[in-house]
Amino acid sequence: MEHKLCINSYSGRIFDPTAAALSDLCIEDIAHALSLLCRANGHIHFFYSVAQHSLACAREAAARGWSRRVQLLCLLHDASEAYLGDLTRPLKRHLPAFYEIEERLQAQILAALGVAAPTEAERALVSQIDDAMLYWEFRLLHPMGIDVPPGELVLPLHPAQLPCKQVEDDYLAAFAALRKEA
Numbered sequence: 001m002e003h004k005l006c007i008n009s010y011s012g013r014i015f016d017p018t019a020a021a022l023s024d025l026c027i028e029d030i031a032h033a034l035s036l037l038c039r040a041n042g043h044i045h046f047f048y049s050v051a052q053h054s055l056a057c058a059r060e061a062a063a064r065g066w067s068r069r070v071q072l073l074c075l076l077h078d079a080s081e082a083y084l085g086d087l088t089r090p091l092k093r094h095l096p097a098f099y100e101i102e103e104r105l106q107a108q109i110l111a112a113l114g115v116a117a118p119t120e121a122e123r124a125l126v127s128q129i130d131d132a133m134l135y136w137e138f139r140l141l142h143p144m145g146i147d148v149p150p151g152e153l154v155l156p157l158h159p160a161q162l163p164c165k166q167v168e169d170d171y172l173a174a175f176a177a178l179r180k181e182a
Helices: 027-035 050-063 068-076 096-112 120-141 164-181
Strands: none
Touching: 027 050, 027 164, 050 068, 050 120, 050 164, 068 120, 068 164
């Protein structure tokens, strides 16, 4: 394996994210990386991580009374970003090959974590929350907001700058609880 084409994960795994083996992927790396990855490429008022976003999505699913499985899928919906980074939506639209890589890696992550692939109905629920969260995160965290249709949230969103280690631990705890019950 050519190392210049590989990433070094937090846990010490070395692999090509476009050709990962299931053994290359673990929840500890995902939680750690997402807790250190800023939403909107950092173009917000303060550091707010992808892990915090994912936790908020899972809490929103719970507040809506949706299944523990959908809550788990909300928590994990951006897991591939732990290995690929968080490209902004406008840029992703111009990179169809990236979408393919992201989708393939996301499916591998779910398989590695023992989570069945989402159905189309489950994907729609996760997208509904993700889109609503995007609107509210930008409204609260960006000086200009965002030009997307407003989504409704059951829970009020109160983004805060939290210690990365706390967010990582919260993400791992949420995964453990939801994985057990999903």
